[in-house]
Amino acid sequence: MPRNARRPPAVPAAAPRGAGQVRIIGGRWRGTKLAVPDRPGLRPSSDRVRETLFNWLMPALPGARVLDLFAGTGVLGLEALSRGAAHASLVERDPGLAAALRGAVDRLSAPAEVHAADALAWLARRHEAFDLVFLDPPFADGLWSRALDALASRLAPGAWVYLESPADMQPAVPPAWTLHREGRTREVRYALYRAPGHHAAVTLRPDDPPATTE
Template identity: 80%
Template sequence: MSRSPRRPSPAPASAPRGAGQVRIIGGRWRGTKLAVQDRPGLRPSSDRVRETLFNWLMPALPGARVLDLFAGTGVLGLEALSRGATHAVLVERDPGLAAALREAVAKLSAPAEVHAADALAWLGGRGGAFDLVFLDPPFADGLWEQAIDSLRNHLAPGAWIYVESPVGTAPRVPAGWTLHREGSSRDVRFAVYRTPAGQGAATLRPDDSPATTE
């Protein structure tokens, strides 16, 4: 396991006995550890997948407004903030996980809101446009397409959407979304899409070549 970076980092959120940890791997909070509680379906994206993902997204992050649905540990949304996003909304229905998210946000003094709510219900009752959305629901629930359909009124022009799903599975996306990059690990497929170009925060260059991690 990697040790903490040379420079000090904020204290991690407390983990229950026996729980794991996941770390922020880049930016101002690099090395900060977040608790991974024992919950069905909770499966934080691996360091390797996140390293690839945030290399793809690096030019898009400064100033971006981020939505992390099915937030779990919050590592995707908090990593985006660590690397320059302006604000994040973290949505998580499990009360214990939402409480841990609030603790982490408070310890980091992160510019983030935590909503203890079902992701689909939250989307149905809220407005607002986001430049970057992380969509990584529990695989067993099969909620990708419902969530994607519900995102239509929550995306800034030219928004970027990250979708993680079981390897070999590519959820249906709306007409007009462009696949920017995709890759896979042993267990997951991960992909970044873009909505029709416009006034969004992203400045990524077009690149249709796939990337794969082992």
């Protein structure tokens, strides 16, 4: 090839049909892309929702033990690790998604464990407590009530629980939990709760307006 000739641009590998990508938006792995395979009910939280959520959570992340219960792409759990959480358990029953999660964890050398298991069955046999839980089940399965019941004994004092549901639905949470912040898009309601037992200051001023994302 002549010295001044330009090489043809590299052709990126084609993504699997129906697949997309979601990216980690903050911390040490900022910009890292994760595959979003074509799966029924797989609906990663949007960049704007996650940016709002992790702004809320910022002071609570360093050293946190995290549970991403219906992990899907794992973007919530991995985002938490990227921003300073100590360890994450990523639970996903779909074998293909679990394999992709293991690949992402290995690629990032992330302090995380991937569990290819039914979320509720996995919770029933665990004994550790978590400081932060992401609860974003497939909407069509209607698992909020059962998952919230199963979580009751797996929360550290003052644990944070993020809950995502359809925009017109507000799942019933234990009465002792405190709603810290919430927001809505056209498709989802996203809310951050705190379990009893904490004595630290809240992460946002109490006079901040509720978040709304279009």
